[in-house]
Amino acid sequence: MAEQQRGRRAIEVGPTGRTVAANIARLRERRGLTTRQLSGVLERAGRPIPASGITRMEKGERVVTTDELAALAVAFGVSPSALLLPLTNRHDERVEITGGGEVDALRAWEWGIGRLPLKTNPEKERTELAEFSLYGRPQWLQDHVRFVVTGSLSGEGGLTDDARRAISEAHRRFEQETGESVDLETFTRAWLRAASGEGSDG
Known part of the structure; x- marks a missing residue:
């Protein structure tokens, strides 16, 4: 070394x-x-x-x-x-994080962008997820992330051009990083639900 x-x-x-x-x-x-x-x-x-x-x-x-x-x-x-964070060709490649050992690249990136803890204890997962969100980001940012997409809805109920571009880019990154193929309409519905907090168990 x-x-x-x-x-x-x-x-x-x-x-x-x-x-x-x-x-x-x-x-x-x-x-x-x-x-x-x-x-x-x-x-x-x-x-x-x-x-x-x-x-x-x-x-x-x-x-x-x-x-x-x-x-x-x-x-x-x-x-x-x-x-x-390491740039890998696949989401399931194992990467080493100082203090965290080896994890899948996708989990490392989810941790790196503040989405999920690097590791959780199954017996305390809900608490650890809540604490990761509470201590890792300011509340105003969490509110912003939750409402940014739904706030981009136009008065006619359609998505603005900016929102469509943001969702399209997120869809592209998702497919690239996970190797999974998901049609854009399904991805858009899932993202809108996530942004509005629907389907969350807290």
């Missing part, structure tokens, strides 16, 4: 650190940026990292701080979860 020497103490880069390293390299290349160009973007954003530091990050030889991770996510135009 790669280590970073800080004074007399070696810092070990764990599984999430290795994922971050791979994602920085992947996203930088996808954006068509050299390490020097990315360094310039970060410097203009007020969080300078030298090109040599970016190279060491990508090799897992330099620990990425939380501020640097946030700045990199902004520079790449992605959420922090796009750096923290």
